Amino acid sequence: MKYKVIFILLSIFYISxxxxxxxxxxxxxxxxxxKFCTIFYENDVDLKKVSRRLNLGFSNFYSPRNYKESPGxxxxxxxxxxxxxxxxxxxxxxxxxxARIHVTINIYxxxxxxxxxxxxxxxxxxxxxxxxxxxxxxxxxIESKLTENILAHEMAHCIIDHYFVMLPPRKIQEMLAxxxxxxxxx
Numbered sequence: 490m491k492y493k494v495i496f497i498l499l500s501i502f503y504i505s506x507x508x509x510x511x512x513x514x515x516x517x518x519x520x521x522x523x524k525f526c527t528i529f530y531e532n533d534v535d536l537k538k539v540s541r542r543l544n545l546g547f548s549n550f551y552s553p554r555n556y557k558e559s560p561g562x563x564x565x566x567x568x569x570x571x572x573x574x575x576x577x578x579x580x581x582x583x584x585x586x587x588a589r590i591h592v593t594i595n596i597y598x599x600x601x602x603x604x605x606x607x608x609x610x611x612x613x614x615x616x617x618x619x620x621x622x623x624x625x626x627x628x629x630x631i632e633s634k635l636t637e638n639i640l641a642h643e644m645a646h647c648i649i650d651h652y653f654v655m656l657p658p659r660k661i662q663e664m665l666a667x668x669x670x671x672x673x674x675x
Contacts (some may be wrong), residue, residue: 518595523569525576530596534632536564539596543571543637546674575637575673579644582669587651592644593627596635603631621646623656638670645669 518529530536572594580586597603600618606629607615610622619630621643628643645666650656657665 521565521569523573525590526569526572526592526594528565528568528572528594528596530632531598531602533598534596536568539632539635540564540568540571542635543568543575543640545571545574545637571637572640575641576644576648578673579641579669580648582641582672582675583645583648583652583665585648585652587648590648590651591626592647593625595627595629597629597631600631600634603629619643621650623647623650638673641673642666642670 518531520527520529522528530539576592595606597606603618604615607613607617607620618634619628619639619642621628623646626647628640628647630639630643643666645668646662649662649665656662
């Protein structure tokens, strides 16, 4: 019995040291947070490019003038505000406001890195530029394809998964997420 306990404890320790890359946030990554999101990104991701790709003309919450007048605001703060504006708009479109919701977002530099993570989770090839996994409450995406519509679509999956006590079928969830994507700029 004593050896079983020691074996189990050593196994748990070993697993925690060698954790799955898809779950762990690697050391060569940086992080910042907003009200609704914690954003991990590889150090070679161009955050200015990410910010330029997120066009928030639809949002009263986000005003670019606020940032031009305050040069001391970091690019991380600008992106955090944009992500929160998209999240708020997504909740508004769905008319779903789950309590205490916070999602992790991993931004990768290349499609190959994203594909590797996808294959670790699903053991099949990836054909998406972004995806959300309920089990980890994480959106996985790449710098070069990230747009406000893609982000809103994935955030919709997160909101839907946290709103319902019993999750709706996958096809219904996808219909709602596409609805958000289509109506984001109404």
